[in-house]
Amino acid sequence: MNRRDLLLTGAAALLPPTAPAADLITLSPRPLDLEMPLDGFLSEITPVEHFFVRCHTYTPDVKLADWKLELDGLVDHPLSFTLDDLKKLPRFELVSVLECAGNGRSFYEPRLPGAQWRFGSVGNGRWTGVRLRDVLQRAGVKTGATEILLDGADVPIGKMPDFQRTITLGKALHPDTMLAWEMNGKPLTKEHGFPLRVVAPGWASDSWVKWLQRITVLDHEFEGFWMKTAYRHPNHSVAPGATVDPKDMIPVTDLNVKSVIATPDTWAKPGIVTIQGAAWSNASPVTKVDVSVDAGKTWQPARLLGAGTKYGFRRFSYAWKAAEGEHTILSRATNAAGQSQPLQQEWNPSGYLWNVAQPRQVTIGKSAPPVAAAAQPADIPAPDSYKACLTCHDDHMMRQQRITRAQWDREVTKMTGWGADVKPETRGALIDFLTARFKP
Numbered sequence: 001m002n003r004r005d006l007l008l009t010g011a012a013a014l015l016p017p018t019a020p021a022a023d024l025i026t027l028s029p030r031p032l033d034l035e036m037p038l039d040g041f042l043s044e045i046t047p048v049e050h051f052f053v054r055c056h057t058y059t060p061d062v063k064l065a066d067w068k069l070e071l072d073g074l075v076d077h078p079l080s081f082t083l084d085d086l087k088k089l090p091r092f093e094l095v096s097v098l099e100c101a102g103n104g105r106s107f108y109e110p111r112l113p114g115a116q117w118r119f120g121s122v123g124n125g126r127w128t129g130v131r132l133r134d135v136l137q138r139a140g141v142k143t144g145a146t147e148i149l150l151d152g153a154d155v156p157i158g159k160m161p162d163f164q165r166t167i168t169l170g171k172a173l174h175p176d177t178m179l180a181w182e183m184n185g186k187p188l189t190k191e192h193g194f195p196l197r198v199v200a201p202g203w204a205s206d207s208w209v210k211w212l213q214r215i216t217v218l219d220h221e222f223e224g225f226w227m228k229t230a231y232r233h234p235n236h237s238v239a240p241g242a243t244v245d246p247k248d249m250i251p252v253t254d255l256n257v258k259s260v261i262a263t264p265d266t267w268a269k270p271g272i273v274t275i276q277g278a279a280w281s282n283a284s285p286v287t288k289v290d291v292s293v294d295a296g297k298t299w300q301p302a303r304l305l306g307a308g309t310k311y312g313f314r315r316f317s318y319a320w321k322a323a324e325g326e327h328t329i330l331s332r333a334t335n336a337a338g339q340s341q342p343l344q345q346e347w348n349p350s351g352y353l354w355n356v357a358q359p360r361q362v363t364i365g366k367s368a369p370p371v372a373a374a375a376q377p378a379d380i381p382a383p384d385s386y387k388a389c390l391t392c393h394d395d396h397m398m399r400q401q402r403i404t405r406a407q408w409d410r411e412v413t414k415m416t417g418w419g420a421d422v423k424p425e426t427r428g429a430l431i432d433f434l435t436a437r438f439k440p
């Protein structure tokens with residue numbers, strides 16, 4: 001961290017938290033997926049209690065006494081570290097956004113299977129630990145190394161492939177890439193990866209492996225499912241709903257520049273309405289947020305709050321003289337590299353990296369309009385075969401999906417491969433049920 005970054009981090013630490021305590025939204029209790037509600041975007045640093053959680057597996061209960069970080073593969077001397085060993089290395093700290101590649105997936109049309117995140121599978125943390133390169137240098141990385149494999153203590157559910165991820169050697173040796181044992185000044189909680197996790201600032205959080213226990217230096221591309229199949233997106237534009245040739249799919253790495261309006265949500269009283277929220281980016285920090293209160297016809301600069309940090313949330317605020325009626329408001333962030341949020345979202349087959357400047361419909365009126373009841377899934381009784389789905393996860397996982405028969409068919413095939421006990425003779429009826437109940 002250079003002197004300037006250090007000062008900025010220090011300044012961020014002094015900003016008072018402004019967000020009221022908000023409950024996380026449960027997308028799935030088992031495995032645990034929790035989303036941050038909109039008012040989380042009012043805080044520069046996201047308190048741990050408001051920080052989203054995303055787990056592909058059941059949360060492991062790692063005991064420090066049994067835990068070690070193993071470092072092997074293409075190194076001069078394989079090493080293992082206790083947490084105390086790591087704490088003897090030069091301490092490193094930075095502020096960075098952690099955002100799931102799938103944040104915003106629920107907004108894609110045509111719809112896509114997967115965790116149906118809206119705005120809040122993102123948060124901004126202060127991470128404390130060591131630089132990954134300092135750890136790698138102790139073991140001596142041999143020439144020919146190209147990437148490093150990261151493995152956590154979580155175990156796969158059923159026959160699901162183990163969650164193992166690689167990052168390029170370049171990213172691993174970057175001075176901002178780190179292994180963290182603290183989040184916002186406290187030891188990592190169980191949900192966020194106790195005792196140690198990867199922090200890959202500027203990259204989507206699939207690379208931020210939790211419960212880290214092994215690093216293996218490789219000289220070839222790792223073939224595991226979570227690199228070769230999952231967390232890939234097209235290297236060119238595709239038409240909505242199109243299938244993409246696997247050879248055109250590349251790993252998700254950098255985040256996109258993005259902003260989210262926290263308030264107003266759907267309604268405010270006439271007068272001065274403060275449009276506020278947070279913006280973030282990749283390794284190129286946010287330099288500007290523009291706001292439109294006329295559906296994108298005209299744009300005005302918002303005020304950026306605080307000093308900001310390279311990888312963190314930048315809060316913004318705009319005083320809007322709002323008259324009674326229906327309005328469409330938007331925010332649009334730009335980073336130092338000149339990248340801005342698109343006005344039209346490109347589609348991709350996994351629903352990753354959603355970052356459009358997203359229209360928000362707001363009613364300005366003296367009293368709150370009635371809230372329309374949320375659409376409920378059709379009340380169709382479940383066949384006995386549905387139990388195969390509920391063995392590994394709760395009904396939440398299916399309830400959030402709104403996908404077609406062809407998509408349900410593919411999900412059932414994938415899950416059967418991962419160990420779901422779906423009998424060939426009841427498979428058709430199960431897919432009929434899923435489609436009738438949880439359709440677009």
Ligand SMILES: Nc1nc2c(c(=O)[nH]1)N[C@H]1C(S)=C(S)[C@@H](COP(=O)(O)O)O[C@H]1N2
Nearest residue numbers: 052053054055056100152192205208209210
């Ligand atoms: N070992 C392990 N690390 C993991 C995951 C996981 O399932 N297992 N989930 C990843 C994904 S997809 C995300 S979005 C982030 C979420 O981090 P958080 O739960 O601390 O917010 O952790 C990443 N690291």
Ligand SMILES: [Mo]
Nearest residue numbers: 054100101206
């Ligand atoms: Mo994720």
